[in-house]
Amino acid sequence: xxxxxxxxxxxxxxxxxxxxxxxxxxxxxxxxxxxxxxxxxxxxxxxxxxxxxxxxxxxxxxxxxxxxxxxxxxxxxxxxxxxxxxxxxxxxxxxxxxxxxxxxxxxxxxxxxxxxxxxxxxxxxxxxxxxxxxxxxxxxxxxxxxxxxxxxxxxxxxxxxxxxxxxxxxxxxxxxxxxxxxxxxxx
Amino acid sequence: xxxxxxxxxxxxxxxxxxxxxxxxxxxxxxxxxxxxxxxxxxxxxxxxxxxxxxxxxxxxxxxxxxxxxxxxxxxxxxxxxxxxxxxxxxxxxxxxxxxxxxxxxxxxxxxxxxxxxxxxxxxxxxxxxxxxxxxxxxxxxxxxxxxxxxxxxxxxxxxxxxxxxxxxxxxxxxxxxxxxxxxxxxxxxxxxxxxxxxxxxxxxx
Numbered sequence: 001x002x003x004x005x006x007x008x009x010x011x012x013x014x015x016x017x018x019x020x021x022x023x024x025x026x027x028x029x030x031x032x033x034x035x036x037x038x039x040x041x042x043x044x045x046x047x048x049x050x051x052x053x054x055x056x057x058x059x060x061x062x063x064x065x066x067x068x069x070x071x072x073x074x075x076x077x078x079x080x081x082x083x084x085x086x087x088x089x090x091x092x093x094x095x096x097x098x099x100x101x102x103x104x105x106x107x108x109x110x111x112x113x114x115x116x117x118x119x120x121x122x123x124x125x126x127x128x129x130x131x132x133x134x135x136x137x138x139x140x141x142x143x144x145x146x147x148x149x150x151x152x153x154x155x156x157x158x159x160x161x162x163x164x165x166x167x168x169x170x171x172x173x174x175x176x177x178x179x180x181x182x183x184x185x186x187x
Numbered sequence: 188x189x190x191x192x193x194x195x196x197x198x199x200x201x202x203x204x205x206x207x208x209x210x211x212x213x214x215x216x217x218x219x220x221x222x223x224x225x226x227x228x229x230x231x232x233x234x235x236x237x238x239x240x241x242x243x244x245x246x247x248x249x250x251x252x253x254x255x256x257x258x259x260x261x262x263x264x265x266x267x268x269x270x271x272x273x274x275x276x277x278x279x280x281x282x283x284x285x286x287x288x289x290x291x292x293x294x295x296x297x298x299x300x301x302x303x304x305x306x307x308x309x310x311x312x313x314x315x316x317x318x319x320x321x322x323x324x325x326x327x328x329x330x331x332x333x334x335x336x337x338x339x340x341x342x343x344x345x346x347x348x349x350x351x352x353x354x355x356x357x358x359x360x361x362x363x364x365x366x367x368x369x370x371x372x373x374x375x376x377x378x379x380x381x382x383x384x385x386x387x388x389x390x391x392x
Contacts (some may be wrong), residue, residue, distance in 0.1 A: 014273065020258070024251045032246035046247055053254045130240045149241035155202065174198040177233060184236055185229040 001026075005069050012060050020060075024053050027070065030151055031077045037146040038081035040135040048084055052077040070151070075161045078143055085139050126187065133183045141176030144169055188216045193223045197230055291382050301333035308339075315353070318367075327370065337367050344370035348381055 005026065011019035031052055036045035055076050056063075063072050134142060147158045159169045188196075196213045199205040205213065217224045271278045301314055308322040314333040318324055322339035329346045336353040337345075345352075345368050352374065375381050 015270075017255075017258070021251060021255050024254045028246040028250050028254075029244065032250065033241075033244040036244055042247070046250065046253075049246065049250070050254050050257060054257060054259070057258050126236075127240055130236055134237075134240075145237065149237045170198075170202065170204075173202065177198065177201070177230060180237070181226075181229045181233045184233045187232070187236060 002068070006065060009060065009063065009065060009069060012057070020057055023056075023069075027073055028053075030070070031073060033150060034074060034077050034146055035081050037131070037134055038078065038139070038142060039084055040131070044084065048080050049077065052080050055080070068157070071157055071160050074147065074153075075163075078147070078161060082139060082143070129187070130184070133180060136183070137176055137179055141172055141179060144172045145176040145180065148173060188212055190220060190223055193217070193220065194226065197223075197227050201230060201234055291385075302331045303333065304329040314350070339367065341368045341370070344368075344373065346373045346375065346384070348375045348384065350374075 005023065008019040008022045012023070028049070032045060032049045035048045035052065036042060039045055039048060052073065056073055063069065134145060137145065143162055144158055147153050147161060148155075153161075155169050155173070156166060158164075159166050162169070164172075193213060193216045196205060196209055196216075200210055200213055217227055301311060301316070303309060303311060303316050304327065306324045306326060306328060308319065308324060310317040310319055311333075316330050316333050316335050318328075318335070318337045318339045318341060320338040324339070324341045325343065327343040327346070328335075328341050329348070330350055331348040332350060334350045334353050335345070335347050352372075375384055
């Protein structure tokens with residue numbers, strides 16, 4: 001897969017517009033996932049994820065082809081998310097609760113429309129609950145936790161994406177895991 | 188092992204960083220310490236809940252199309268620069284030819300004084316070179332930026348660059364003049380012909 005992506009990137013660098021579509025289509029879910037978990041709101045997430053791809057496109061010539069493209073792309077996405085969080089009001093955590101509730105609404109809406117089986121409704125509610133709890137983490141723990149459970153990223157890669165030393169990544173994962181343990185142990 | 192050490196080991200173990208020996212020590216401790224055992228179960232549950240949440244999300248429908256529609260239109264200039272960067276050899280060749288061409292052009296424009304290959308017996312009046320009657324010029328004759336009037340004989344090739352062979356309407360001098368040349372006669376007035384001539388000169392000598 002990595003080779004196919006490299007081939008597409010070469011073509012994008014040559015000015016092939018269409019090759020970028022392949023890249024977007026391949027990474028869209030992962031990038032959206034990261035951003036949605038970071039900012040919590042689906043509209044905002046779509047906006048930021050789109051911005052991340054546009055930035056990747058306009059800066060494609062600064063991408064070193066010897067490195068992993070996903071690392072570079074996720075770095076753009078997490079940086080944009082963190083920037084967006086910083087620009088928000090300091091009462092962000094209260095805000096996040098509200099956003100989380102919106103997420104819950106969305107899931108329950110979906111459940112009502114499609115009349116899903118009971119277990120799936122339960123699963124959706126659980127997912128929504130987990131999402132809310134991830135959002136309640138301070139952003140520095142949230143980013144490592146989100147990345148850790150995405151796409152089998154190694155801790156070293158997470159360090160590269162977030163520009164953190166490996167030791168710091170580990171400490172934050174341990175801390176984030178403890179914080180979530182307290183929130184999720186009664187599930 | 189105390190509970191603090193055990194807690195640190197739990198995280199190492201969950202990260203996949205614990206050695207087999209450490210894992211064994213942890214298992215021993217969890218058997219005898221109910222608090223740590225509970226703590227470990229909770230961490231393990233957190234991990235599985237999180238990994239279960241990992242693959243749930245997908246981008247909204249039409250996301251890719253939306254990104255593609257919002258990509259900035261590439262600026263023409265940026266496109267050229269990119270092309271130049273991608274093709275350094277062609278760029279170098281293009282720059283070389285550009286310099287060649289401008290120097291040729293400036294040489295063509297600046298060099299407007301009469302010059303003639305050195306032969307005895309020629310008369311030069313302003314822009315006119317005359318081969319007087321009764322004189323036979325030995326060797327090839329080249330006149331640049333001037334006209335040539337042959338009244339005598341030229342024993343060789345004649346080349347006129349940026350000038351004319353004088354034609355007297357009354358007496359078919361032109362025809363006569365050409366007849367007076369024993370070699371080839373060549374008149375060059377176009378810039379490419381001129382450049383080609385110089386290029387040939389350059390290669391020949």
